Amino acid sequence: MIQTVATTPYDDQKPGTSGLRKKVPHFQQPNYAENFLQAIFDASERAPGATIVIGGDGRFFNADVVRKAIRMAAANGVGKVVVGRDGLLSTPAASNLIRQRKAAGGIILSASHNPGGPDGDFGIKYNIANGGPAPEGITDAIYRRTREITEYRIVDEDAPDLGTLGTTRLGEMEVEIVDPVADYAALMDTLFDFGAIRAAIAGGLTLRFDAMHAVTGPYAHEILERRLGAPAGTVINGTPSEDFGGGHPDPNVVWAAPLVDLLMGPTAPDFGAASDGDGDRNMILGRGIVVTPSDSLAVLAANAHLAPGYARGIAGIARSMPTSGAADRVAQKRGIGLFETPTGWKFFGNLLDAGKVTICGEESAGTGSDHVREKDGLWAVLLWLNILAVRKASVAEIVQAHWREFGRNYYQRHDYEEVDKAAAEGLMESLRDRLASMAGQRFGTLVVSQADDFSYRDPIDGSVSTGQGVRIVFSGGSRIVFRLSGTGTKGATLRVYIERYEPESGRLDMSIDEALGELVRTADAIGEITKRTGRAEPDVRT
Missing domain, CATH: 3.40.120.10 (Alpha-D-Glucose-1,6-Bisphosphate, subunit A, domain 3)
Structure with a gap:
């Protein structure tokens, strides 16, 4: 039997670059996961009786939400769900299953590289029929739906045992539990x-x-x-x-x-x-x-x-x-x-x-x-x-x-994690305000040849994405990139990318400090990182 459950919207369910990510206790709020799942079912396109794939990375709360997603799929007209045993599917394996089974899409439960556990991170993202993450048009539609949602649908039966391979039924829907590794x-x-x-x-x-x-x-x-x-x-x-x-x-x-x-x-x-x-x-x-x-x-x-x-x-x-x-x-x-x-x-x-x-x-x-x-x-x-x-x-x-x-591209990424969000956004806004006047400026031996805020026009569908990161390019090809990451769940993560191209065969074995030292100092000067964030060093260098 299908239950229709009254709910009220949350105002913070806008997906980032890899779906919706929050701390586990945040997802455990009443109807929080259900609202977002219902928004996916409402905003995504699929034919009646279509197949979807469900699975995740096994982090805390994964199995609970897998079961909810199965029950809600049955209440929303999905014809079949393909689920990894124990609710497990790696993200690439889920993409492969979507493609192999010609599914309408997939619900992947993961916060990727973020920590797990009862106080760790959790995430939900939707992948489309080609097996890839939903494009911005669909994630925007999902977000709009989360802002207006008043009810969600779920069957009152329990989901099948996730540990048992094979096919069962839940209401009118077929549920197939598969070996997550074999395909x-x-x-x-x-x-x-x-x-x-x-x-x-x-x-x-x-x-x-x-x-x-x-x-x-x-x-x-x-x-x-x-x-x-x-x-x-x-x-x-x-x-x-x-x-x-x-x-x-x-x-x-x-x-x-x-x-x-x-x-x-x-x-x-x-x-x-x-x-x-x-x-x-x-x-x-x-x-x-x-x-x-x-x-x-x-x-x-x-x-x-x-x-x-x-x-x-x-x-x-x-x-x-x-x-x-x-x-x-x-x-x-x-x-x-x-x-x-x-x-x-x-x-x-x-x-x-x-x-x-x-x-x-x-x-x-x-x-x-x-x-x-x-x-x-x-x-x-x-x-x-x-x-x-x-x-x-x-x-x-x-x-x-x-x-x-x-040739060699000497390269390093500096992550400043859990930075005060207002300070991080202020840093980026200050950079954008100075872009027009930055060309020709000298910082030590470095001369700025180009400075912009990266935008992208998709050559296939013509869609445009703006505000994708500030690029400072220097004569000779070295560059510094500043952007805020969309994968964190607390504060803001400022990422600074330092790069120097070296074509000379005799200069391919420099230390990173030797190759990038001046660029690192210049990044702090241009971005005013220490001044604005209070961080003298990044949390992680990769």
Whole structure:
């Protein structure tokens, strides 16, 4: 029986770059999750009796909301839901299921790399029929609906047991509980030369994968250890936990420090990697080297043809605006298209659907291809392993050879987390007010050649996105980018991106401090970071 429950709107349910994210207690307010779910059902387009996919990263409150979403889907005319066992689906696996099942869309429960637990973060986002995040037109419609909602619909029956595979019914709707790993692993087998990777591992290639107590643990155990033959113990922290083992599931040098220490130490394996809460981000390491996400994107794009799924070459590359220009050098030399988009994977969807690009990436540790419409952490790991197996060189040797061929983009991102929101917005507004007069200004040896607030016109549908980040470009190609992140749940996160391109072969092994020191000081001077935020140092450097 369908129940119609009276409710009142909340005024803070505007989705960010990756859906709606708030602290768990905020989502536990009466009808808070239900309101947003109903707004998704009301504002998203689907044919009567359509299929949708539901799953999440297993963080605290995940299973509760999965059950609510199933019951509400049954009350809103959905014909079938496909749900990962125990409510688990990595974000790329959910994207794959949406595409494979020709679903109308999917509800993905995740706050990605943010901490979990009863006082941690939670999130809900909607993906459309191509498997990618909903574009701004749909998220705006969802937000408008949250502002006017007066009721939600839910069946009064309990959702089926999430731990039991198979098909049942809930009211008029079919519910299929599926193995969250199987379809994704089968897809990876079509893209990569699993035989070559197995042979490399059998021949002595050693690796370590840190799943960070998050959703990729089961995927990595199945693919790396069972299908590719890596020894048991290759995957560490491989059991998903509601609070990510009390850690922070963000694969960077701060939160995955034990893995970094291992790869920098005397007993380092040949290859190391980590993924985040929902499986869409990655960190790549070799013995003695941490590969920046921007460099990883460029290396993967330059070598993708070594994997069977990309043997014909790639159509083009897309990167988010703050991501370094390393991929641009590859596109230019290979004679393929390069697209610069705002931050957020949803901006890549149209380019991928139109066949304009094959590989996409963001500096925030996200890379992926046209196999799904999300970034995909384990995909990046497997492509790296495929490259290592074919080239029979170390990670460091491959990266250094890349720099010799294309030049090096020295790059660093500085995150100032939980900054007072008014102070952060004031900093950005001050920058925008000074843009028109900034060209020609000198800061030490640096001369500003261009300053703007990045805007983007989608070449496929003509939609325009403005206010995407302030860019300060200097003569010679160095640049500083300032933007506020849309992925935090408290205060504001100010992100400052520092980049210097160095084409000279004799200057490819400078320290980051040597290469970027003047730019870092200039960023503080131009942005008035210390003055406005009170922060003398960033919380995280990546």
